[in-house]
Amino acid sequence: MDAAVDAVIVIDDRGTVIAFNRSAERLFGYAAAEIVGRNVHELMPEPYRGTHNDYLARYAESGVPHIIGIGREVQALRKDGTVFPAFLSVGEIAGSEPRRFVGLLRDITVERQAMAMLQAERDRAQAEHAAAEEARRLQERMTHVSRMVTLGEMVAGIAHELNQPLSAISTYARACERFLSSPQPDLEETMSALREIAQEAMRAGGIIRRLRQIVKSRAAEQTRVDLNALIDDVAVLIEADTRAHQTSLHLELAPNLPRITGDPAQLQHMIVNLARNAIEALEQQPPGSRELTLRTSRCGEAEVELAVCDNGPGVAPDMIDRLFMPFATTKAEGTGLGLSISQTIARSHGGTLSYHPANGGGACFVVRLPARERFE
Numbered sequence: 001m002d003a004a005v006d007a008v009i010v011i012d013d014r015g016t017v018i019a020f021n022r023s024a025e026r027l028f029g030y031a032a033a034e035i036v037g038r039n040v041h042e043l044m045p046e047p048y049r050g051t052h053n054d055y056l057a058r059y060a061e062s063g064v065p066h067i068i069g070i071g072r073e074v075q076a077l078r079k080d081g082t083v084f085p086a087f088l089s090v091g092e093i094a095g096s097e098p099r100r101f102v103g104l105l106r107d108i109t110v111e112r113q114a115m116a117m118l119q120a121e122r123d124r125a126q127a128e129h130a131a132a133e134e135a136r137r138l139q140e141r142m143t144h145v146s147r148m149v150t151l152g153e154m155v156a157g158i159a160h161e162l163n164q165p166l167s168a169i170s171t172y173a174r175a176c177e178r179f180l181s182s183p184q185p186d187l188e189e190t191m192s193a194l195r196e197i198a199q200e201a202m203r204a205g206g207i208i209r210r211l212r213q214i215v216k217s218r219a220a221e222q223t224r225v226d227l228n229a230l231i232d233d234v235a236v237l238i239e240a241d242t243r244a245h246q247t248s249l250h251l252e253l254a255p256n257l258p259r260i261t262g263d264p265a266q267l268q269h270m271i272v273n274l275a276r277n278a279i280e281a282l283e284q285q286p287p288g289s290r291e292l293t294l295r296t297s298r299c300g301e302a303e304v305e306l307a308v309c310d311n312g313p314g315v316a317p318d319m320i321d322r323l324f325m326p327f328a329t330t331k332a333e334g335t336g337l338g339l340s341i342s343q344t345i346a347r348s349h350g351g352t353l354s355y356h357p358a359n360g361g362g363a364c365f366v367v368r369l370p371a372r373e374r375f376e
C-alpha cells in the first residue's frame with residue numbers, strides 16, 4: 001500500500017478509517033496514527049461530511065452502489081483546512097465481514113487548473129470571435145447605409161436618366177398611333193418606331209438593373225474582374241449624375257489592364273463614392289468649368305490604378321488629417337462615411353486609397369489594387 005502513488009484509505013462499514021497509506025499521509029497532512037480509528041468523513045468538507053454516514057447506511061441496506069466501481073470527482077479536506085479536488089474510486093473488499101471499502105484518491109488540482117485555463121482560453125477565443133463577427137456585421141450595415149445614402153444623392157441624375165427613355169417611348173408610341181390611324185398606314189415607319197420603343201425600354205431596364213446591382217447588399221464575392229468593365233458598367237449612373245450637375249465626365253481607360261480579384265459590387269460602390277465626392281466638390285465651381293476624370297492605368301507589373309480627379313477646390317486643409325476617418329465631413333448633409341468605407345474596400349482587396357492634391361487645384365483620389373491573380 002505504501003508503494004502506491006495514489007492515496008489509499010480503507011474504511012469499515014461505519015466509515016471508520018482502518019488503514020491510511022503513505023501517499024494519503026502526504027496528501028492530507030495527517031499521520032496514519034492520527035486518522036486511523038476516526039471517521040473518514042473528517043477528510044471531507046461540508047456538505048459531504050454531514051451526509052456520508054447516511055450514505056454508507058443506505059448502501060448497507062440497498063446494496064446499490066452510487067460510486068463503487070465508477071469513480072468520480074470529489075472535494076477533499078486536508079488537516080490544515082484547505083480543500084482540493086480529487087478523483088476518487090471506491091471498491092468493496094470482496095468477502096469482508098463486516099464490509100470493508102477501499103478508496104483510491106488522486107489529487108487533480110493541476111488537471112483542474114489546466115482545464116480552467118483551457119476553458120478560459122476557449123471563452124476568450126469565443127468572445128473574440130463574437131466581437132469580430134459583430135464588427136463585420138456592423139461594417140456590412142454601415143456599407144449598406146452609405147450605399148443607400150450615395151444613391152439617394154444620385155437620385156436626381158438617375159430620375160433624369162430614366163425619364164429620357166420613358167419620354168422617348170411615349171413619343172414613339174404616339175407616332176405609331178398616328179401612323180396606324182391614317183387611311184394608308186405606313187407599316188415600315190410603324191415598325192421602325194416599335195423597334196425604337198423596344199430599344200428605349202431596354203435602356204431603361206439596363207439602368208434599373210445596374211441600380212439594383214449596386215443597391216443589393218449581399219455577401220462579399222471574390223471573382224476576377226476587369227476594372228475598366230466595372231467602370232463602364234457604372235458609367236451610365238455617374239454620367240447621369242454629372243449631367244444633372246452640369247459637369248463634364250472624362251473616362252480615360254487604359255487598354256489591356258490586367259484583371260484584379262475582388263468583389264464587383266464593393267468596387268463599384270467605391271468608384272461611385274469617389275465620383276460622388278468629386279461632383280459635390282465641383283458644385284463650388286461655376287457650371288461651365290466642372291471636370292471629372294476617371295483614369296485607369298497599369299502601375300508596374302503588379303498593380304492597377306484608378307484615379308478619380310476633379311478640378312474643384314481640393315480637400316480643405318483642416319480635413320486632410322482626418323479625411324479617411326468615419327464621420328469626418330464638411331457637408332451639412334454628409335455622413336462622412338464615404339471615404340472611410342472606400343478605404344476599407346480598397347484595403348480588403350489588398351490595395352490602398354490615397355489623396356493627392358491635383359496640380360493647379362482640385363482633388364485626386366488614387367486607388368491601387370494588386371493585379372495578381374490570387375487564385376493562381
Ligand SMILES: Nc1ncnc2c1ncn2[C@@H]1O[C@H](COP(=O)(O)OP(=O)(O)OP(=O)(O)O)[C@@H](O)[C@H]1O
Nearest residue numbers: 277278281314315329330334335336337338339363
Ligand atoms: N473630391 C473632393 N474634393 C474636396 N474635398 C473632398 C473630396 N472628397 C472628399 N472630400 C472631403 O472629405 C470629406 C469626407 O468625405 P466622405 O466621402 O468620407 O464623406 P462625405 O462626402 O462628407 O459624406 P457622404 O459620403 O456620406 O456624402 C468631405 O466632407 C469633404 O470635405
Ligand SMILES: [Mg+2]
Nearest residue numbers: 273277338339
Ligand atoms: Mg462622400
